[in-house]
Amino acid sequence: MDDELKKQFSKWNPDVSIPPRFQAEVWQRIAAREAAGRNSLWRRVQEWILTELPKPQYATALIALGLTLSIGVAHVQAQQTNREHWRQLEARYVSSINPVAQAAALE
């Protein structure tokens, strides 16, 4: 079966003409893809980290931004946690003076 297939292929002689500048166009496309890869966002971020971030003004700005964001997020989350704790303490106090609730908890 393989031999038969090989024979058929050896007889097959397609009449295809390669367009002019075919190879040059292929290389142009490859170069364009590579250039697009270089300009991708991630690549630009990497380059920025490489070249710009070590500069004191950018480094300081990034650290200040990080600190501001972390304090902001921690503040909001701490408020939520405190509110929850406050509700639990309130419930504990109410329960401590409420024998009906205490009896219900015993059952």
Add this chain to the structure above:
Amino acid sequence: MKRGALVLLLALVLSASTYCIYFWCATRTAEAMLSKPEGDYEWLRREFVLNDVEFAKITQLHEEYRPRCDAMCRRIAEANAKANALVASGHEVTPEIQAALNECAAAQQDCRRQMLQHVYAVSALMSPAHGDRYLKMMTSRIVEPGLPHDSVVSQGPR
């Protein structure tokens, strides 16, 4: 690359540490109150901005009320247990079941009355504005538990 990555790493480490320290500092008071048995008294002191004299009087009032509260709790639990046992063993409302249900209702009513007296007494020891708010909060939670829970909102941790 090395210096840029180092700056990035430093920013991340600093941000994470700042988050943890800030969160710990901001929540440790309420956390400590929650872990202590007397945290509910501390909640009362802070929530209603009690001064030392008010707080001492209210604490004493609570200490006097606590044994009565425990006794009432036992009375309600016993009445409920008796009524539950009778209801579970019977198939119709007998005079015994009726009496047990009446005892449950009477125990709860008596407890609510004493609790309300205690709430009035505590509120009277506070400044008028805080006393009013305490009264509204407690009555909405205890005396009229059917009221929406956010009808009187606590002012939150300070």
